[in-house]
Amino acid sequence: MSSNIRIETRDLCKGFATKAGRLEVLDSTDLIVRDGEFVSILGPSGCGKSTLLSVLSGIELPDSGTVKVDGLPPAEAVRRASWMPQLDSLFPWRTVAANVALGFEVAGRIGRAAARRRATRLLEDFGLEQFADMHPHQLSGGMRQRVALARTVAQQRDILLLDEPFGALDALTRTELQLWTEQIWERERWTVLLITHDVREAILLSDRIYVLSSRPASVKLELEVNLERPRSIATLSDPRFSSLEAKLLASLGLGAPETS
Amino acid sequence: MNARAPQSAKQQGIRATRRFLPPILIVLLLLLIWQLYSSVGGTSDDVIPSPERVASAAWSDRRSLWANTLPTLREVALGFALSLTFAFGLSILLDASGIARRALTPVLIGSQTLPIIVLAPLVVIWFGFGLLPKILLVALVTFFPLVVGLVEGYATASREATTLMRTMGASWWTTWRLLRLPSALPSFFTGLRIAITYAIVAAIFAEYAGAELGLGVYMQTARNSFRTDLVLAAVLVCAALTMLLYAATFAVERLVMPWRRTGRER
Numbered sequence: 001m002s003s004n005i006r007i008e009t010r011d012l013c014k015g016f017a018t019k020a021g022r023l024e025v026l027d028s029t030d031l032i033v034r035d036g037e038f039v040s041i042l043g044p045s046g047c048g049k050s051t052l053l054s055v056l057s058g059i060e061l062p063d064s065g066t067v068k069v070d071g072l073p074p075a076e077a078v079r080r081a082s083w084m085p086q087l088d089s090l091f092p093w094r095t096v097a098a099n100v101a102l103g104f105e106v107a108g109r110i111g112r113a114a115a116r117r118r119a120t121r122l123l124e125d126f127g128l129e130q131f132a133d134m135h136p137h138q139l140s141g142g143m144r145q146r147v148a149l150a151r152t153v154a155q156q157r158d159i160l161l162l163d164e165p166f167g168a169l170d171a172l173t174r175t176e177l178q179l180w181t182e183q184i185w186e187r188e189r190w191t192v193l194l195i196t197h198d199v200r201e202a203i204l205l206s207d208r209i210y211v212l213s214s215r216p217a218s219v220k221l222e223l224e225v226n227l228e229r230p231r232s233i234a235t236l237s238d239p240r241f242s243s244l245e246a247k248l249l250a251s252l253g254l255g256a257p258e259t260s
Numbered sequence: 261m262n263a264r265a266p267q268s269a270k271q272q273g274i275r276a277t278r279r280f281l282p283p284i285l286i287v288l289l290l291l292l293i294w295q296l297y298s299s300v301g302g303t304s305d306d307v308i309p310s311p312e313r314v315a316s317a318a319w320s321d322r323r324s325l326w327a328n329t330l331p332t333l334r335e336v337a338l339g340f341a342l343s344l345t346f347a348f349g350l351s352i353l354l355d356a357s358g359i360a361r362r363a364l365t366p367v368l369i370g371s372q373t374l375p376i377i378v379l380a381p382l383v384v385i386w387f388g389f390g391l392l393p394k395i396l397l398v399a400l401v402t403f404f405p406l407v408v409g410l411v412e413g414y415a416t417a418s419r420e421a422t423t424l425m426r427t428m429g430a431s432w433w434t435t436w437r438l439l440r441l442p443s444a445l446p447s448f449f450t451g452l453r454i455a456i457t458y459a460i461v462a463a464i465f466a467e468y469a470g471a472e473l474g475l476g477v478y479m480q481t482a483r484n485s486f487r488t489d490l491v492l493a494a495v496l497v498c499a500a501l502t503m504l505l506y507a508a509t510f511a512v513e514r515l516v517m518p519w520r521r522t523g524r525e526r
Contacts, residue, residue, distance in 0.1 A: 082427065083424065091439070106425065106430045106434055
């Protein structure tokens, strides 16, 4: 067993009881994420991608199979991974700095003032310092998502579980945020597991991509993205980018490139 | 981003006029109708006194009116303080435990069906003529909208935010404090506004059942000596007090939820 594996699932199965009977969501899903690696999970909507993150962040227990975060079951691997929800879920009553400080305050190991100071420093790293004292409703969707990412990072857990973080943004803002995320990731090199249904986003950001089948989901394709880093807007027009995109779309059962 | 342009005194004046002129006009119109009815309507001025007579009676009896307003205000303040304390405590219990919620909800609803007009004399028999029965009645009548506002407000905390708190390792209490309580504030203030309009009436009912001083006692005495003008004067004082308390809830709301204010004024 390689020591630098941070996340590992083997034969992971998970289902839910519904009124219409049992719904199998994940079916023997195998995947690994190594230290400092950016991995994306791509799949059709409703295929159970978010359930996978719930299991990895210890909110849900698997029905069968093994799930390990740093070699431990997620519920025991406390404070290793931080989760970023699909909607920003910023607290409207908190300023940007206070929202970012939320993780520190919950952990409760440092005082409120110290938490705010740390949050402010992090906002500077993210280039968001001028928004520190604003409330979320004063920010655009893209800005809110940046703040939500800062809040995720502020928990000081170096594994990030991102659940379609850019899914609700307009196409232009989304591309802008993807490039921004790439820039920061180059500097910080977190271990990231990103859930997305955006093929281009997955290629632009990832070292490796897993394609999940529709429900019950299992890994259909694993693909290395061997495009040089740092990546930029130029990466999008690289011929290798297009061939990866075609391959992924084919695996998702789509012949023609996505129009969105 | 949305820096507010400094307002000129003139603009502020226009805004204040827009805000306060309509209610003032309506009140004046009602007073006018009342005045006309009492002078042209053919009923004796002792049965339906004109607003002018009510005002002058109130003014000449102002000392006694004020001396009776203060005890009522004290009962309302203490009763409401008890009501708030009880409502917050109970709402936490109901939020924390599904069993408590199922067990207590029927009792709480039942408590609201007790007719206060029957209950007030009983409370006086049990607790005497002092301050305590008034405080208890005000609390009984006002706690329910507060509890409902809080409990339903807690439920508006988003599921994603709740999950987020869990992934951060927050305890139930931390989640309540940092997420559920702030989420409940808008709904709490709705409950507060309903509750506060009951408070004065509850205190007056309690005083009617037995007290030495208070607006309820004042009304009773005035009625017994057929001073309808003084009864109506006390009614107007009650209405004014309730309006003041109601307005105060908005002031408190602005203090407690400053993010709401910046959100609305766009």
